[in-house]
Amino acid sequence: MVDKSRRPGLETLRRALLTKGGAKSQARAVGTVLFKEALTIFSSPKRDAGDQPTEGMGDLPGAEVVKTPTDDNLREMILDEIYNPPKRFVCSDAFPKDATVAVRAAPTQQSEFLTCLPFGAEIIASGRCGEFLRFQLQEDHGCRHAYVPLVFQGLQLFATSSACVPGRSR
Known part of the structure; x- marks a missing residue:
């Protein structure tokens, strides 16, 4: 040692x-x-x-630091919460049924737009950074961390679901 x-x-x-x-x-x-x-x-x-x-x-415990490229610079994002095991989030009652939510590369509205999710989408979140949930986005060339707003313009878009996360026991 x-x-x-x-x-x-x-x-x-x-x-x-x-x-x-x-x-x-x-x-x-x-x-x-x-x-x-x-x-x-x-x-x-x-x-x-x-x-x-x-x-x-030394190896002191602390918040996880995630790096995501933004305009050729590396921006640090410190997670406020780490969900271990990950938590399942579903659209809340406040999420408009005909709306979509933007998926971003970093936990800001100004970050790179990746895709959007429709009403009814489920997210298996690995953490929270401010008002954004972090999750694994499946892409053609693999997975990457992506972010969706938990709250937007005062509306709570996602709520935790009591259903088990696939592959995990409660």
Whole structure:
């Protein structure tokens, strides 16, 4: 087993854990270190995920980062929720029966349009990013992550279904 506590990015965190004064003082010191690190990440200009300041911090759990090409630049999308196992979503009662919903390459209305889904479509979502659901879109050359709005102009377009996801047990 590799001792990750000696990696350069963890030194500040290790010192915070060694703070004297009991558990409350240690918790406060660790919280301060983590807050400063998060502030640095989110206030700095967007960079490649490998360049993030947390790279040296070891394998810490966190939100999944997804990269989707947008105008030859890579845009980072951090999922707010990861559905494991995936969740089945169906059209809600608010979804107009004669309408379609746009499927996008990224979780924004300005991202590349991929296709559209009609009323009655079911989505097996692997996560949520803001007001968008992420799912696997089947294409001729394989699968890719795609996004549909969960809410559009105040209308909830999709709702979770109680039916089981195929290939998964409840």
